[in-house]
Amino acid sequence: MLIDDELYVASRKYLIDYGMRQLNGLGADQICKVCIQNGGSCCRACSYLVDGVGCLNRNTSCTSWLCGYLKLLFYKAGLIQEWNTFWKEVPGIDFRKDYTPPLVKMTKHLEVKHRRELGEALANDINMKISKEKDNIDFIVLASELDELIDEIGFAGTSDIASQLIKRLNYLIKDFHAFKHILKSIDNGS
Numbered sequence: 730m731l732i733d734d735e736l737y738v739a740s741r742k743y744l745i746d747y748g749m750r751q752l753n754g755l756g757a758d759q760i761c762k763v764c765i766q767n768g769g770s771c772c773r774a775c776s777y778l779v780d781g782v783g784c785l786n787r788n789t790s791c792t793s794w795l796c797g798y799l800k801l802l803f804y805k806a807g808l809i810q811e812w813n814t815f816w817k818e819v820p821g822i823d824f825r826k827d828y829t830p831p832l833v834k835m836t837k838h839l840e841v842k843h844r845r846e847l848g849e850a851l852a853n854d855i856n857m858k859i860s861k862e863k864d865n866i867d868f869i870v871l872a873s874e875l876d877e878l879i880d881e882i883g884f885a886g887t888s889d890i891a892s893q894l895i896k897r898l899n900y901l902i903k904d905f906h907a908f909k910h911i912l913k914s915i916d917n918g919s
């Protein structure tokens with residue numbers, strides 16, 4: 730949630746740690762785990778990735794970037810706009826590296842959410858989907874479709890086309906039963 734627009738100074742490290750807390754708070758790490766096990770990792774072929782160690786250069790760029798599945802997670806959690814608005818304030822975001830200065834002036838705040846069950850449920854659904862398929866192609870294609878569609882929904886705002894796009898999104902995730910169940914239970918306040 731955006732709390733206020735007062736200026737504050739955050740270190741680059743704080744921003745990265747903060748981003749990781751938010752991602753882990755929604756259980757995004759569980760989705761990445763399934764993705765990596767099935768050859769979909771966005772870190773593939775990155776020179777900063779070391780086998781058995783992980784990333785040697787965690788930066789603001791890779792922390793803020795959401796693939797299609799993580800976009801779905803943030804969108805359905807109602808946090809995608811706040812997430813994007815927050816990272817738009819961070820300078821120096823680049824591909825697989827950043828030029829973010831050690832200290833950054835910020836106005837946006839986000840409240841870290843603790844809803845790991847959302848990411849865990851989505852990870853289970855994705856795992857189930859992959860286990861029914863003969864390869865990981867559909868899983869990779871779906872990530873790309875979700876990526877584009879959720880951006881389009883954001884651009885469509887409240888126009889008529891938005892409801893068509895949302896229908897299409899709900900169709901694409903029709904088999905994600907565990908994820909939808911958790912979303913429903915959150916909506917019902919349970």
Ligand code: SF4
Nearest residue numbers: 760761764770771796
């Ligand atoms: S592509 Fe998405 S789910 Fe896969 S490792 Fe990257 S961020 Fe995680």
Ligand code: SF4
Nearest residue numbers: 772775777778784791
């Ligand atoms: S720099 Fe980014 S893409 Fe490369 S290993 Fe680290 S997190 Fe992955």
